[in-house]
Amino acid sequence: MRITNTATFARSVAALQDRHSELADLQDHLNAQKRVLRASDDPVAAARAERAQAQIARSDAQQRAVDASRNAMSQTESTLSDAIDLMQDARETLVQAGNGALGDSERANIGNKLQGLRDQLLALANREDGAGNYFFGGQGSSAPPFVNGPAGVAFRGTAGTQTGADGGEGLALTVDGQGAWLQAPDGNGLFKASNTNSTTAWSDGGHVTNPAAFFAATSPPAVADPSALRYEVKFSGTAGDMSYTVLKNGEAMDAPKPWTGTSTSGGRAVEFDGMSFAIGGAPADGNVFEVRLSQPKQSVFDTLDRAIAALKTPNRGSAQVQQTVQEGMAGLDGSLTALGSLRSRAGESLNHADAAEERNASLKLQGQEARSQAVDLDPYQALSEFQLKNTGYEAALKTYSMVQRLSIFNYIGG
Known part of the structure; x- marks a missing residue:
């Protein structure tokens, strides 16, 4: 079979171009440090890399x-700390108002101070993050x-x-x-516990002394509707010969008892159904103190508004001030407990954010590792392959140069 010089040269040039193309392509992969630059390089690996990249994007x-969330809850927690x-x-200021040596003007000044604290609390309740989002807006x-409205502070969120x-x-x-x-x-x-009509006596917030007896007496089936349960402590008699009767939903629980008892918190204790609260001052005939179960309607603003109005009212007796x-104090204590619980929930949200960040970091790392395994280049292997291909290319160049000299004219000339 006759092979022409032209065909030999063409094949040599085509082989050189192929080797040069392979060498250039490998050079591109080395420069990018990627084994897969295009989907055609390795379709399966490219698909794996796409899935890994999607996982990284989700993370x-x-x-x-x-x-x-962390930014919002951090600011919320800080706001609640300021509010507490x-x-x-406000509680310490209110305690000062109970000093019997104070006059109307001093108590009015305390009321003004409470008004300032109340306004600051309202500003904290309406605090925003600077982007129009209110931390307590639900x-x-x-x-x-x-x-603020005629009936006090209302929620509009x-x-x-x-x-x-x-x-x-x-x-x-x-x-x-x-x-x-x-x-x-x-x-x-x-x-x-509340004072319904006495101007000469007062009651404190009370406490539960026997939880088992309290819940047995105030929970179903002992009481069909706990929200309707009412106790009344009614006083009758004259000074020095005073007695009281405890009624449960209008029915006397026991015979009238003389007004004696253990002194607690500046008053005398009244106890029934696992509850105890102190009545101080001098109860008068017809005075009534009411006890009902707690209800979720305590507003810190209403608590302060009532205290401010009372402290600014002149000519009030010692028992009324107390x-x-x-x-x-009872109202503030209840609101302090509620805000403290809300602050704890904000702290739990921060812990949740920290845990979520760890999970996201782990998922992102997994995605990065999967993408690296799919498309990244082994530099040592690639460099070895490059050197091998480069050697082959140089050998092809030398072969081509030798083929170019295969001409009869070279021999004639010699």
Whole structure:
């Protein structure tokens, strides 16, 4: 078979071009440090890399949600800390008002101080993150969620919480402030003792002395409707010969008892059904003190508004002032407990965000490792292959140069 010089040269040039193309392609992979630059390089590995990249992108998106939640809950926790400090200041200020040596003007000044603390609390309840999101606005509010009105402070937000998605988990962006600021359990959290008509005696917040007896007497089936349960402590008689009767939903629980007892908290204790509260001062004939189970309607603003109005009212007796102080402290204590619980939930949300961040970091690392395994280049192997191909290319060049000299004219010339 006759082979022409032209065909030989063409084949040599084609072989050189192929080797040069392979060498250039390997050079591109070395420069990029990638084994797979195009899907055609390795379709299976390219698909794996795409899935890994999608996992990395999801992790990045979830991390943005984590960062947003952490920022919101950090500011919420800080705001609640400030609110608790203000309420503790208000409580200490209210205790000062119970000093019997103070006159009307001094108590009015204390009322003015409480008004300032109350206004600061309202500003904290309406604090926003700078982007129009209110920390205590629930599921969202385009305006401050807590609004002053004729009946006091009302909630204008949407109940619930706003969350950001994190792989199916909810990361809090806001909290439902209505429950903590306006709907804390009143009284001592279990029952509320109140003075209905006495101007010469007062009652404290009381406490449960026997939990078993308390819950047995105030829970179903002993009581069909606990919210309707009412106790009354009615006084009758004259000074020095006073007695009281305890009624449960209008029926006397026992015979009248003389007004004697153990002195507690500046008063004398009245005990029944596992409950105890102190009555101080001098109860008069016809005075009634009521006890009912706590209800979720304690507003810190209403508590302060009542105390402020009472302290600014002149010519009030010592027992009336003490009643104002006792009711104010009980209300603040209930709201402090509610805000403290809300602060704990904000702390739990921060812990949740930290755990979510760790999970996202782990998932992102897995994605990065999977992508690396699919497309990254082994530099030592690639360099060895490059050197091998380069040697082959140089050999091909030498072969081509030798083929070019295979001409009869070279021999004639010799």
